[in-house]
Amino acid sequence: MDNRISLQLMLDATGHVTSYATVGGLTGATTYEGEIPDEFLTSTQPQAFKLIDNVLTKDPNYVAPIPEAVKHQPSDEQRFQAQLALQMATMQKKQAEFNAQVLLQVADIKETAETPVTSATQATPTAETK
Known part of the structure; x- marks a missing residue:
């Protein structure tokens, strides 16, 4: 498989790739024409690759940065x-729910005690007619 390609590479001070373009150009980028590692175009971390003596290689010492959320x-x-x-x-x-239930029960007991009991049937005098 021929891995020769022409790329525009943005490099940091250590020569690691920070971004790249396969089509078009990037302002301030370095033009690279040569072989690329097999996984370069599919990698989600182009920073793992470094330009050494004008050859794009995977940096064996590269350690992915730890995301802030994990730190x-x-x-x-x-x-x-x-x-x-x-x-x-x-x-x-x-405890608050239990206390509320107890207070409701106490209120029901007080309400029941204060309600007068009325007789359902009262005797009404009837007049006899002759």
Whole structure:
């Protein structure tokens, strides 16, 4: 397979590829005509490739940067504290719900005690006619 190609390469100060164009051009880019590593065009990290003595090669010492989200993961202690805080909040919520139910029951008992009991059937005098 012929891996010769013409590219426009943007390089950083160490000679690593920061971006490239296979069609058209990039302002301030270096024109490269030569062989490319097999995985260069399919790689999602062009920074892993370096121009050494005008030959594009994969840098064996390249280490992918760690994304910011991964750098700032909580410690085991912070995870434990967050889990404990969540458990406490859950318990407080359940306690508040229980307290509300008790207050409703107390209010129902008071309402029942204050309501006068009326007789359903009252005796009404009837007049006799002769």
